Amino acid sequence: MAQVGFIGLGIMGGPMAANILKRGHGLTVFDVDPAAMARLVAEGARGASSPAEVARGSEFVVTMLPDAPDVERVSLGPDGIVSALPAGGVMIDMSTSAPETTRRIGAALAERGCFMVDCPVGKTAEHAVTGTLTLMAGGEAEVVARARPVLDCMGTDFFHCGGLGNGHAMKAANNLLATALVALNAEVLSAGMRAGLTLETMTSVMQKTMAWNNQLAVAFPLRPLKGDFEPGFMLRLAHKDCRIALEMIEGMGLVAPVGRAALAACQEGLDRGLGGKDVGVLLKIREDAAGVQVRAAP
Numbered sequence: 310m311a312q313v314g315f316i317g318l319g320i321m322g323g324p325m326a327a328n329i330l331k332r333g334h335g336l337t338v339f340d341v342d343p344a345a346m347a348r349l350v351a352e353g354a355r356g357a358s359s360p361a362e363v364a365r366g367s368e369f370v371v372t373m374l375p376d377a378p379d380v381e382r383v384s385l386g387p388d389g390i391v392s393a394l395p396a397g398g399v400m401i402d403m404s405t406s407a408p409e410t411t412r413r414i415g416a417a418l419a420e421r422g423c424f425m426v427d428c429p430v431g432k433t434a435e436h437a438v439t440g441t442l443t444l445m446a447g448g449e450a451e452v453v454a455r456a457r458p459v460l461d462c463m464g465t466d467f468f469h470c471g472g473l474g475n476g477h478a479m480k481a482a483n484n485l486l487a488t489a490l491v492a493l494n495a496e497v498l499s500a501g502m503r504a505g506l507t508l509e510t511m512t513s514v515m516q517k518t519m520a521w522n523n524q525l526a527v528a529f530p531l532r533p534l535k536g537d538f539e540p541g542f543m544l545r546l547a548h549k550d551c552r553i554a555l556e557m558i559e560g561m562g563l564v565a566p567v568g569r570a571a572l573a574a575c576q577e578g579l580d581r582g583l584g585g586k587d588v589g590v591l592l593k594i595r596e597d598a599a600g601v602q603v604r605a606a607p
């Protein structure tokens with residue numbers, strides 16, 4: 310069994326860390342939110358007072374933080390992971406972060422004889438609880454193989470996407486598409502309802518055509534179509550993911566006009582103070598404008 314450290318115990322990281330504990334690994338945790346930390350300590354984890362303290366006694370340190378600057382601060386900042394991880398240790402960043410940030414942290418770890426894997430996750434908060442997330446790993450094959458017993462506690466679909474940073478590149482591409490689908494589903498369902506269609510008619514037809522998508526099949530019935538706009542996956546994180554993907558795409562000199570529109574849809578929600586709501590709140594914005602409510606029969 311491995312000694313694992315875990316930093317960032319929020320909606321996703323909390324249950325992911327709990328699943329590492331359940332498989333019998335030793336676990337040390339840190340979060341700036343004392344309540345999040347107390348939940349894991351109650352389940353048997355050891356609490357630490359800084360990222361460095363987590364790293365000091367760990368073979369693997371997992372991070373599950375909101376954004377790339379958070380990962381950078383926790384790893385390269387004062388009292389950060391890089392300053393304390395023993396030689397041979399592996400940092401596994403499972404946040405949805407930026408490929409460039411990941412490669413910079415990986416280089417700093419390599420200077421100290423340590424390693425890095427990026428392994429962002431796909432699916433939902435519910436899959437974090439059941440340990441059935443989709444894992445998108447980037448890193449050297451031998452390092453990824455070493456990390457597998459830890460990663461396998463949290464997910465069931467595993468993809469090695471290439472070298473360090475490629476997990477985050479994959480996730481950026483994936484989430485721009487996923488967010489654009491939320492925004493377009495919200496527009497189309499609200500407008501369809503306003504035009505006199507029922508939700509049942511729309512979904513029955515779309516299931517037979519190329520319009521069908523997993524947002525409509527899986528995520529919309531779980532929350533927005535029940536009128537539940539609590540996260541789940543926060544709108545501010547969807548906005549961040551679009552931003553990371555567009556930085557990647559436009560950084561290569563390419564354009565992504567539909568991706569830009571998805572970012573603008575998220576920005577509209579942030580401007581209305583809805584950043585802490587589920588990304589499905591984009592449906593509510595379009596519903597309110599159309600004067601309709603799109604709800605599944607209970």
Ligand code: NAD
Binds near residue numbers: 341430
């Ligand atoms: P969250 O805000 O619930 O959790 C983030 C946690 O990190 C919080 O507990 C916060 O207190 C902690 N934190 C922030 N800064 C810190 C610091 N400097 N040191 C220690 N702890 C710190 O967010 P989440 O929904 O768990 O998402 C985490 C990551 O997973 C994000 O990158 C998100 O994009 C990604 N993700 C989320 C989902 C989802 O459905 N929620 C799905 C896939 C991927």
